[in-house]
Amino acid sequence: MSNGTPSSRTLNDLDRKIVAALQLDGRASWATIAELSGTTGPTAARRVQQLTQDGAVTVAVMKGVGADRLHEFHSLRLQCGPGMAIKVAAKVAERADIRFVALITGQYDVMAEAQIPRQAEAYHSLVREIQMIPGVETVSGELTLHVYKVSHDWARELLGLAPAGSEPVSEEHEAAHFDEVDEAIFQRLTVDARVGFSEMAEAVGLNESTVRRRFERLVSRRWLHVATLVQAAALGFESEVQLRIDVEPARLTEVAHELGRRPQVRYLALPLGANGLVAEVIARRTEDLYSFITAELAELPGVMGWTASLELLTLKRGFVVTPWWRAEVAHIEAGAEPEEPAATR
Template identity: 30%
Template sequence: MDSDAAWPSTGALDQLDRRIMHALQVDGRAPFARIGEVLGVSDQTVARRYARLRAAGALRVLGLVDPLHIGLTAWLVRVRCTPDAAASVGEALARRTDTRWVSLISGGTEISCIVQGAAPGQDDTLLLQQLPRTPRVVQVTAHALLHIFFGRDLSPLTRTGPLGPTETAALIPPDAPARRPSETAEDPVRLSRDDQRLLDALAVDGRTSAAELATATGWSQTTVRRRLSELRSSGALYYDLDFDHGSLLGHLRASLWLEVEPARLAEVGAALAEHEQVAFAGAITGTANLYASVVCRDAGALYRYLTGPIAALAGIRRLETAPIHRTLKGAGPRHVTGRTHPSA
């Protein structure tokens, strides 16, 4: 998992592999028996295929927390460095526990990442103190993430995967929240220390068994299952896949920073959420008030996207495109170098 070479090529993933991956994108904790029933194969076949993909580093299920549902602010941070420093500063950011989606952008001279803000009343030392004083860091800009139009448990695989609507509907768990854009919850979920131990285990492996989670938390398995259902239905907990998007969706990735007329922000964000190239789209603070990460097959495809679907959207005043050179860390807590999935 430490290099792009560790990922299977497109040819290594057959149709059943892709169908299993799509099923897990719909419900990361779906029992293998339910997946097998929907896909028309045995649960042993699903389990064997999943184990092979996971062992090869091609697939990992993550149980993640949505900061907007637990009363925290997520920050989209851009760090501009001297040309010789971006890689080392990016690696240092990737090693932190409060960062996600750390990428080198703009030809490798700039870093973008998501930082989960501190709890109310606590100092945000990364944003306010450490980064601006880091040697060879030229500029730091931070944008609060206000609203998610597309992301969390939805990915391009949700749109382009091989499962049909009936199969997808059969996999949606009963405790899944309504499919709606993510925004700051009016009544945030309060997490206990026991909850945090549960969530720490899920962030490493979203399919950690109830027995193992019971050991980690000191709860009974019944309590574990009940709390998982509560956190999921509230929107605080969701499941996502960590996989090589490049092998399935395209190898050219880019960040889009859009300045949109405020009256059309929701309209443009909703439109981006429908574009098959978009891996993430969210409203942010700042002059550029809408951010998106996109995945395209090649430079020509990106050009056609920018001059076609993007150009057709009314209300965009300005657009900045920053190619993603390399992703140092994805959605999970682990520091993984050289991955090719899209960055938020």
């Protein structure tokens, strides 16, 4: 149940460990990354530089899903005409208000998530614009009422580390807390997520210690995330799955908290319009996914059933366009086997 795309990059063991270490903290020093991955600082820096140039990995900064109370999230599921799914997904990903886009299996062809203003006509305007994209046949959407979990360090096991505990999304965000200085820091980080604090301070016109404190506050409150994006298959994870889980209404919160503790659950939210949860699950092997479904999900009190879709290709995550999707599509369309990435040679 892997994504099955011919051009999925497979990194060697050292590269996988380096990327997993970078997932823990995308701004960690090369010495720290080297210690975690069992190599030297120069080697870690050189490998990451090569992987970035290859388009296999990107370190990016993204705002937390609750960092802006002036907007709300809506999930979108699109049915497309024959052979049009990737073209539709690409057009959707171009939009600045789209946080996530992926090709999926099942009833729908494309899944997306949009952040839109809290205005009466905003959702209807979004849907009308999406429906006008050539190749779109139907659009189904729903408001996201609450996000329970967003996780970016899903490859900890490659470093021999225990799974991270659940980190529920903070509900304390207020738009006023993300002020002009915070926005300036964020904008500088979008250019280079690993930029030094001295350069960051120069860019925003403040001293280094103030910028450092500001950044640490944003990260500690999960208003900002420095995330390392990489294909799951490149790190040896076979399955990325979207689950819609039917839950007894009275046990929604209980089930959500239990699922949030599972390391396999990368994203967990409550949508409007169904008695259930939406979860993104990642598994190292198909057997691990089977175990999660049968021994964990099926045994949770309150879970009544579920439907699943495989994620075939992710074009955008956290408002960041993935650097590898165009190469994936090119290889699929050409029917060619991928050239081995330089970093693995």
